[in-house]
Amino acid sequence: MPAKDTLPDFEEKIASLLKKSHLSVTESRRKILHLFLEHAGALSHGDIERKAGEKFDRVTVYRTLQAFVEKGIIHTIPTADNSIRYALCKDDCSAGHHHDHHVHFLCHRCNNTYCLDDVVTPDIKLPRGYVAEQVEVLVEGVCKNCR
Amino acid sequence: MPAKDTLPDFEEKIASLLKKSHLSVTESRRKILHLFLEHAGALSHGDIERKAGEKFDRVTVYRTLQAFVEKGIIHTIPTADNSIRYALCKDDCSAGHHHDHHVHFLCHRCNNTYCLDDVVTPDIKLPRGYVAEQVEVLVEGVCKNCR
DNA sequence: GTAACTGCAAAATATTTGCATCCTT
DNA sequence: AAGGATGCAAATATTTTGCAGTTAC
Numbered sequence: 001m002p003a004k005d006t007l008p009d010f011e012e013k014i015a016s017l018l019k020k021s022h023l024s025v026t027e028s029r030r031k032i033l034h035l036f037l038e039h040a041g042a043l044s045h046g047d048i049e050r051k052a053g054e055k056f057d058r059v060t061v062y063r064t065l066q067a068f069v070e071k072g073i074i075h076t077i078p079t080a081d082n083s084i085r086y087a088l089c090k091d092d093c094s095a096g097h098h099h100d101h102h103v104h105f106l107c108h109r110c111n112n113t114y115c116l117d118d119v120v121t122p123d124i125k126l127p128r129g130y131v132a133e134q135v136e137v138l139v140e141g142v143c144k145n146c147r
Numbered sequence: 148m149p150a151k152d153t154l155p156d157f158e159e160k161i162a163s164l165l166k167k168s169h170l171s172v173t174e175s176r177r178k179i180l181h182l183f184l185e186h187a188g189a190l191s192h193g194d195i196e197r198k199a200g201e202k203f204d205r206v207t208v209y210r211t212l213q214a215f216v217e218k219g220i221i222h223t224i225p226t227a228d229n230s231i232r233y234a235l236c237k238d239d240c241s242a243g244h245h246h247d248h249h250v251h252f253l254c255h256r257c258n259n260t261y262c263l264d265d266v267v268t269p270d271i272k273l274p275r276g277y278v279a280e281q282v283e284v285l286v287e288g289v290c291k292n293c294r
Numbered sequence: 295g296t297a298a299c300t301g302c303a304a305a306a307t308a309t310t311t312g313c314a315t316c317c318t319t
Numbered sequence: 320a321a322g323g324a325t326g327c328a329a330a331t332a333t334t335t336t337g338c339a340g341t342t343a344c
Contacts, residue, residue, distance in 0.1 A: 296344090297342105300341070304335100308333065308334085309333085310330080310331070312330095313327090315324105316323105317322105318323075319321090319322085319323090
């Protein structure tokens, strides 16, 4: 039992998250969730591979992320370049039902993507005939840590 | 000279666009620009390959789209899945300087992406310390043609 | 013990690069 | 004629799939 956890809560939180989602608690899933919990920003597939080191197979990362998205543990964030990024969902995001009503922020300096959970997406007034079901907002600029 | 053009203006517009951007007027570029002009929505790399038929090499499409983006003729639209989509820029988009202040709309029925040029992106009130440089808004729902 | 998960190998896709040839200007 | 653009081949990179062995419950 390596003393790797800075916050002991993490392991509990991780286990309960996985159990709630009916996923078995395995090392790769714990590790990947841990990365999300300690990073506080969104992560791409590549980020995770890099941070996890040689620990897992590339395929495992694909399958793990896919499982997490399906269960509503993480959500994808649209980006202008081709890299999909993933971030933890808030508790009110149940599987399938995504309440992703916050704004995403991409910092040009540190290249991190943050979920601004307190910033609600605005109502958009659309032309006649269009019906909005979901609104995604991605703000680009400089984050509070980079100034 | 095949009578392929529904609107004769297209060919003029295309040639002037390319010349203005210091790109030589070639068949692939004319054809691809034509697709954008007649489609009225955003196109992915795959869309273009499909619509262009066996006409060009896949590599030519990559290079053409890349050139168009660099010259400010088209812009990319962020999506949650992995497919980059491209759409024509308005005239006020000069190379490098992207005035992409409109809202994008993705229809769940027809799967088209539209630039709603008349819908301006709202101001977003960010937490203290964050500086916004650009705001991207992607609305998902049902478009006016699909109801 | 059984179902779920992982790693490996390999297939299928997608993207990039180099170079010889062809087309625009 | 000269530079730029294209097509082909091939190198890379990314994502998916099948299956046998391992692990969680």
